[in-house]
Amino acid sequence: MSFDKSKVLGAVKLKEETIVVEEWKSKEFDGQVVVRELTSRQRDFFESQFVPERKNGKANMADFRAKFLVNCLYTVDGEKMFDKTDVEALAEQPSGIINAIFEVGQRISGMGEKDVDELVKN
Numbered sequence: 001m002s003f004d005k006s007k008v009l010g011a012v013k014l015k016e017e018t019i020v021v022e023e024w025k026s027k028e029f030d031g032q033v034v035v036r037e038l039t040s041r042q043r044d045f046f047e048s049q050f051v052p053e054r055k056n057g058k059a060n061m062a063d064f065r066a067k068f069l070v071n072c073l074y075t076v077d078g079e080k081m082f083d084k085t086d087v088e089a090l091a092e093q094p095s096g097i098i099n100a101i102f103e104v105g106q107r108i109s110g111m112g113e114k115d116v117d118e119l120v121k122n
Contacts, residue, residue: 014039015108018076023097033081034074035101038109042071065102066090072105 015037025031038046046068050061066087073081082090090098106112 016074017104017108019101019104021097021101023094032076033101034076034078035104035108036072036074038072038105038111043109043111046071063087063091065098066093068102068105069098072109073101 017035018032019035020031021033022031024033049067050064067084069090070082070084070087075081
């Protein structure tokens with residue numbers, strides 16, 4: 001039996017979880033968002049944003065959650081909801097809303113508290 005890399009590389013689908021953000025509901029929007037698992041490339045890029053921003057030996061974690069959500073929030077139609085130009089606006093949302101969504105993305109992306117602590121330390 002020979003190895004076929006296409007069977008491995010094309011076999012895995014990213015995890016997704018559809019949630020309703022009640023606070024984002026309006027007449028035009030039902031509040032449903034898809035939180036999608038980060039790819040390895042997305043996670044590496046996300047984490048790399050905090051390495052060069054060190055101040056006094058510690059990572060600058062400003063807008064950490066907002067930057068994370070830019071990478072994993074999609075509409076139910078599969079379109080990316082936000083891009084890097086939206087980080088500041090997302091960061092101005094209530095922390096309870098952002099943290100609740102962040103926790104879903106963190107869980108399905110396999111990013112635990114230990115990983116976040118490593119970012120802060122390094």
